[in-house]
Amino acid sequence: xxxxxxxxxxxxxxxxxxxxxxxxxxxxxxxxxxxxxxxxxxxxxxxxxxxxxxxxxxxxxxxxxxxxxxxxxxxxxxxxxxxxxxxxxxxxxxxxxxxxxxxxxxxxxxxxxxxxxxxxxxxxxxxxxxxxxxxxxxxxxxxxxxxxxxxxxxxxxxxxxxxxxxxxxxxxxxxxxxxxxxxxxxxxxxxxxxxxxxxxxxxxxxxxxxxxxxxxxxxxxxxxxxxxxxxxxxxxxxxxxxxxxxxxxxxxxxxxxxxxxxxxxxxxxxxxxxxxxxxxxxxxxxxxxxxxxxxxxxxxxxxxxxxxxxxxxxxxxxxxxxxxxxxxxxxxxxxxxxxxxxxxxxxxxxxxxxxxxxxxxxxxxxxxxxxxxxxxx
Amino acid sequence: xxxxxxxxxxxxxxxxxxxxxxxxxxxxxxxxxxxxxxxxxxxxxxxxxxxxxxxxxxxxxxxxxxxxxxxxxxxxxxxxxxxxxxxxxxxxxxxxxxxxxxxxxxxxxxxxxxxxxxxxxxxxxxxxxxxxxxxxxxxxxxxxxxxx
Ligand code: SF4
Numbered sequence: 001x002x003x004x005x006x007x008x009x010x011x012x013x014x015x016x017x018x019x020x021x022x023x024x025x026x027x028x029x030x031x032x033x034x035x036x037x038x039x040x041x042x043x044x045x046x047x048x049x050x051x052x053x054x055x056x057x058x059x060x061x062x063x064x065x066x067x068x069x070x071x072x073x074x075x076x077x078x079x080x081x082x083x084x085x086x087x088x089x090x091x092x093x094x095x096x097x098x099x100x101x102x103x104x105x106x107x108x109x110x111x112x113x114x115x116x117x118x119x120x121x122x123x124x125x126x127x128x129x130x131x132x133x134x135x136x137x138x139x140x141x142x143x144x145x146x147x148x149x150x151x152x153x154x155x156x157x158x159x160x161x162x163x164x165x166x167x168x169x170x171x172x173x174x175x176x177x178x179x180x181x182x183x184x185x186x187x188x189x190x191x192x193x194x195x196x197x198x199x200x201x202x203x204x205x206x207x208x209x210x211x212x213x214x215x216x217x218x219x220x221x222x223x224x225x226x227x228x229x230x231x232x233x234x235x236x237x238x239x240x241x242x243x244x245x246x247x248x249x250x251x252x253x254x255x256x257x258x259x260x261x262x263x264x265x266x267x268x269x270x271x272x273x274x275x276x277x278x279x280x281x282x283x284x285x286x287x288x289x290x291x292x293x294x295x296x297x298x299x300x301x302x303x304x305x306x307x308x309x310x311x312x313x314x315x316x317x318x319x320x321x322x323x324x325x326x327x328x329x330x331x332x333x334x335x336x337x338x339x340x341x342x343x344x345x346x347x348x349x350x351x352x353x354x355x356x357x358x359x360x361x362x363x364x365x366x367x368x369x370x371x372x373x374x375x376x377x
Numbered sequence: 378x379x380x381x382x383x384x385x386x387x388x389x390x391x392x393x394x395x396x397x398x399x400x401x402x403x404x405x406x407x408x409x410x411x412x413x414x415x416x417x418x419x420x421x422x423x424x425x426x427x428x429x430x431x432x433x434x435x436x437x438x439x440x441x442x443x444x445x446x447x448x449x450x451x452x453x454x455x456x457x458x459x460x461x462x463x464x465x466x467x468x469x470x471x472x473x474x475x476x477x478x479x480x481x482x483x484x485x486x487x488x489x490x491x492x493x494x495x496x497x498x499x500x501x502x503x504x505x506x507x508x509x510x511x512x513x514x515x516x517x518x519x520x521x522x523x524x525x
Contacts, residue, residue, distance in 0.1 A: 051441060051443075052441060053439070076400035077404065120404065136412065139414075143412060155503075157405060157503075158401060366398075369397075
């Protein structure tokens with residue numbers, strides 16, 4: 001606690017509680033200031049910036065292949081989304097048509113990543129809730145996804161599947177891999193369903209999370225929240241519906257009502273089933289053919305923009321190409337806008353709920369730490 | 378054997394500090410200690426977030442300029458004897474963030490870790506594999522146990 005301040009109302013003491021940059025409740029370094037009155041959070045402020053590595057500046061002038069693999073290092077949770085979107089930018093600019101099989105493999109990887117991100121979210125959420133048994137259980141389930149990712153990409157975290165024109169030859173799905181994925185999906189479906197059953201039938205957990213830190217729909221739209229956090233407030237908005245890569249697949253856009261911790265946690269559970277559904281369809285209809293198209297030529301392009309839906313929301317990449325080098329790269333990650341929701345979720349609630357309110361919006365400050373200033377227009 | 382080293386031999390507390398990498402290494406380390414598959418807790422390695430309780434400091438990330446001071450402060454707060462494990466390519470040599478632009482000095486990165494605090498064990502990988510993290514933690518143990 002930094003200092004005690006006398007507020008205008010007698011008898012009420014306003015306290016500022018600061019956490020961070022390194023703090024036990026959060027793995028990632030960020031700073032939260034909570035202004036507390038009578039144990040109720042009156043205002044919250046989240047600051048990032050300790051992590052600033054200047055990825056966009058490092059990308060400036062790098063050959064585009066190198067820059068693409070660098071984008072992967074923006075975030076260790078959704079590394080595939082970054083490299084995928086960055087490659088999409090180049091492909092859009094150069095007019096490359098990706099072979100169908102490669103597009104399917106990319107979708108499979110993205111959905112596997114969504115599974116791993118959602119399971120990590122659930123585990124982290126349960127840890128913050130104080131339910132370590134659930135958290136460990138989820139880490140165990142998640143291990144299956146990690147093994148599949150390692151099998152396809154060769155690494156557990158940075159798998160680097162997409163390259164310009166397709167996917168890396170190493171990531172070809174042969175019979176053995178396909179079988180493993182099918183088995184993995186059966187296992188995951190069963191285990192996640194088991195977990196969900198236990199989770200919703202635990203009265204302690206449910207009473208703790210119902211109605212905690214809600215974000216109303218209107219507020220979520222005003223703060224431009226994206227991804228599952230937005231859908232948990234009841235807005236049916238999923239960029240996957242508009243992406244041509246997802247056209248062949250049948251899936252539902254899950255929404256929940258209320259935007260509280262319960263809606264957010266259930267949101268991730270239900271979305272995991274949709275991801276399993278997509279992976280199953282992709283495996284079933286996996287087209288034959290090459291996985292890389294190398295018949296493209298480098299040329300200069302204008303600024304190209306690309307939005308995709310990633311596990312945590314909406315991801316934006318843009319750059320232009322000049323002599324095969326990247327110029328003026330801009331990346332915007334979903335947590336950037338979701339920070340507003342995190343602050344909002346804390347306000348007006350008990351101080352013990354604050355951490356839950358932050359965690360329910362699926363924070364990832366590592367990837368967000370590139371912005372310099374948020375300007376309100 | 379003093380009481381301290383006696384109790385140390387029974388429980389090693391690991392503190393994880395994250396200094397600006399990509400999150401990949403951190404999750405793998407938490408995974409290796411927490412997840413039932415690797416489960417370092419069965420070897421009596423526990424995760425703590427309090428430097429005064431910690432014996433081993435695991436550092437990931439290339440140490441950004443902003444993180445240099447907090448890292449030093451955390452290192453100083455850990456009681457002797459202590460060991461530092463640098464985990465991941467970032468912590469070992471600055472990773473892509475420091476090296477991808479060749480010899481041009483980086484404006485953001487102050488690391489690698491051994492430039493700032495003494496490192497006892499180095500775990501390579503991008504991201505580190507949980508098995509390697511366990512091996513690294515085990516390699517650092519003699520430093521703690523043999524110290525008086
Ligand atoms: S070593 Fe690799 S995985 Fe680990 S923090 Fe650095 S970039 Fe991320």
